Amino acid sequence: MSEQNKGIGAHLGGHLRENGMLMALVAIVVFFLIIVRVFEGVDFLSAQNITNLFLQNSYVIIMALGMLLVIVAGHIDLSVGSVVGFVGAFAAVLTVNLHWPVWAVVPACLGLGLLIGAAQGYWVAYWRVPSFIVTLAGMLVFRGATMWLLAGQNIGPFPKTFQSLSTGFIPDVFGVDKPNMTALALVTLSALVIVAMGWRARMRDAEFGIEPEPGAVFVARNLIVSAALIFVGYKLASFRGLPNVVVILTVLTVLYAFFTEKVTTGRRIYALGGNEKAAKLSGIKTERLVFLTFCNMGVLAALAGMIVAARLNSSTPKAGVGFELDVIAAVFIGGASMSGGVGKILGAVVGALIMGVMNNGMSIMGIGIDYQQMIKGLVLLAAVIFDVYNKSK
């Protein structure tokens, strides 16, 4: 084996988790692409299915962003599924029953989410009640509150403007429409930005003598990511354009990735989760940070609640049941540690996509919900065992 190859092997070994999940996602997509083509005669990566994939899973990704922070801080939030239901019901009452305009409903719902997050975070942060207990209580309370608010009925349909939160598409500013040039331009631009940022980080590492990843790995990873992005973008553009949800998702992901990696407050959350006592003795206000992560989770759960309601075009007492488990699973599949202090935003997003792709692929193949649950459970277990095994090595 040549020196260079050995370097690549060693590097991949050292960064198995980071690149591993991305490779797993690609592998799963390819797997379904073949299986679905062979057995069902359908194109898994058709424009319509890609659009569906995002629409169906947007809420998991959005909440995974907040859940990652909660879990990195060393806590857990079990209430998000119920909060999704409750905020959806609240939105339905405001829009359908009280005829509030959308521009008033959205901030009202986000505000409600903030309040819920603050109410739970208060007990966790300042009274040191275990977050598992507080949010388990929240899960029951807000599920009950959802049923009470809806009086056991479905409320709907929503006006078009509200529905567009989830089902709307970005119009083509260039007026070409098919393929949607705006979509293509945006996607190409983001691919370029990702490559440029990666290159800059690489240069900086070299400057400080930090051992960079082997050039081949860098090129390969960027090629795969850019190609995937442009491919998805092209497919979406040739269908109905960029869904609003995808834009929200992308913007939020970038924001949160920036927050966790570049902002002092984000850094402090990692220190808090890694060693709370040391963080405290370094002058970090650990209580307030915990409180804020829960507030943030509440807001994101509220956003997800509105998107779910808009997609279903009605609010039901059952909306959001079990979502918390999907979200938490996504974060752990993405490499976060149960004990806190470890985890990345992009990992959580990839984790959510893995869950989403599996849901979608298995549904197309007509696999029953019973098998789906079992398979998803085993995937979660396998991902975490993989982590533990790597650590103990």
Place this chain on the structure above:
Amino acid sequence: MTALLEMRGISKVFPGVRALDNVSLTVEPGEIHAICGENGAGKSTLMKVLSGVYPHGSYEGEIIYDGQPLACRNIRDSEDRGIIIIHQELALVPLLSIAENLFLGNEVAKRGIINWAEAFQRTGALLKKVGLDEVPTTKVEKLGVGKQQLIEIAKALAKDVRLLILDEPTAALQENDSQKLLDLMLELKAQGVTQIIISHKLNEIGRVADRITVIRDGATVSTLDKAEISEDRIIRDMVGRDMAHRYPDRSPHIGDVLMEVQGWNVWHPDQKDRQMIKDAAFHVKKGEIVGIAGLMGAGRTELAMSLFGKSYGRGISGTVTMGGKVADTSTVAKAIDAGLAYVTEDRKVLGLVLDEPIVRNITLANLLGVSKNGVLSQRRETQVAEEYRKAMNIRTPGVMQKVVNLSGGNQQKVVLSKWLFTDPQVLILDEPTRGIDVGAKFEIYGIMNELAAQGRGVVMISSEMPELLGMCDRIYVMNEGRIVGELSRAEASQERIMALILQSEGKAA
């Protein structure tokens, strides 16, 4: 008369440290044998060898117990032979009852079914033996520390103890509880239980011990009979050692008073009527290294942590003046702003985020110094870390290395870097060289001298007296939460520090 226990030529080596070097110990049946020595002299290590915490084969030398060689693989083996150790930190389960604790792991049971009637009966008998008037179903958490200590002894008696080892049994006890415990020891002796007591409270040793073995630097210095026991003799044996050239040279330039603490009082965070720091007052000057000496439990760490953003204790009162102005040190952030830094005793639990890289640990206490409008500059961060890596000689392949992979000395340098990056006026270093090999110790001393030379004030808390004598311009002596004396460099000696501690013993109240 043949000895009950004979440990011959015991040596135990940890990576980089020779903790025990050819130690011998003979314990006669029916005696109370005291082991004394400074913190870190190797007393506890010796007892861990005896009780099987360090299994047979991990040390050199031989142990003859009751006429046969003893080769314990674990604590269970030594307990089966009737050797029971009661550690300084009590090993009781607070939420279980007295009876449940007494027979934990040793239940009065047949085929796994517990016979509670018999267990309670035996509990009653055991409690009587140790002179405790409590109901067997009382939860252990309801008892005070003194009574819990007695429960530990009862637990040992429940296992048919033949050789009872007590590691600093009175360290956490009040005066009258201590007396009760010592009485009980004498009574057990009368019943034929051989005992080893580890203690540095010389008055207690004088009261109960038949013979004393003094250990210093991991080696036996002397074994004294009752007739030979005197405080002077013990102190001389405990501390007498050569100190030449273990500390880097330095010529101090001492300036004005930098920090002054007055009337500092702190209460225990849980036990409301226990005062941990009593009316403490001290000061540090520019360019000065000030030591705080004292035995374990004297309140040194509590003093430091309560000063640093009220990180310990309740009901804190007193004033801190920095550079002539009253400083607000009520939260850690404010204390840092006031120019204070505290390097903790336990760097792994309190000082470092072990799973994060060196660079992130160094900048943690001063993220504002590497960010603009809340956005971190990784370029600046890495520069800072590199500067400290060079200045402190942190040995690592790179600053992205996780600190968990560093040696103790290098970890300590990372912690020091973190605090230096906050540019403090006064650094409080709590046991800065604990668990660090000799070479790294010398480097840390050098860094401390450098800090003083920069005009900062350094407060050094240490249990190793030679280190304090070698490094400090002035030494405060603490005991039982009070500052009981102050010695200049010229006045200070191990004998005088010990004497100040012993003279203040029990006078507090």
